[in-house]
Amino acid sequence: MKLSTKGRYAVMAMADLARRSVKGPVTLADIASRQSISLSYLEQLFAALRKGGLVSSVRGPGGGYSLARPAEDIRVYDIMLSVDEALDITRCENEAKGCMDDGRRCITHDLWDELSRHIHLFLGSITLEDVIAGRVMGAARGANDRAVEALAAE
Template sequence: MRVSTKGRYGLRAMVDLAEHEKGKAIPIREISERQNISEQYLEQLFATLRKAGLVKSVRGAHGGYMLNHEPEDISVGDILTTLEGPIAPVDCVIDKEEFCNYIDKCVIHELWEELADSIKNVVDNMTLAELKDKAIKEHSDRSDVQ
């Protein structure tokens, strides 16, 4: 399983939003500058995240995006599946009948299911708050060194 730029950049943008919002909307431009991701690409990602109810948009001079839930209530799995779709190492784990004619004879299928369950367990049990805290610590550690 490979996470595409949608998942990687979207997760980085959501951590940035969680870290910096402090009760006010954050313009895409600011996230774009901090994360070195194009504004146009971020707009596409945030449109998808907004439709899924993970963020909300605020219009106007002080507009931008805000989290729609507390960071503790948003899992990495919520973000990744919103942007990437189902998390699975192979398609037959998602839909056995559609993707595999060999499923009833396949000795490897159980391995793929266990791998998918393990990945799902990790991403569903890590919250945006945990990543936000790691980011804050990382930024603090860097400023202590300088």
């Protein structure tokens, strides 16, 4: 799986917004400049983020965007879902249809499906506050350590 720029840029922009919006609304032009993201692309992303209830906008002089709720209440997974970033790494179109030409699931389907679930759990466990506070590095370590211990116990 490769995350598209849509999901990555949405998270980058939201982290920038979370860090800067404590002083008031932030313009997309400022975010675009700081994060090296196209302004027109940010406009598309923020339309989806606003529709998803993650940001609110203020018009007029001094206007811009703010978080719609506190950074500790916004999960990275919420951001990804708001911009329609797919997190399913199987090749299957949907649950009813497999990825093989004859409709069967491939031999590695369960592996990729389980990895998709782990990605979902991980991104659902990380808040925007965790990102801007630098608490992401090592977040998966605890889960990994428990998995290694379980394998050693077998």
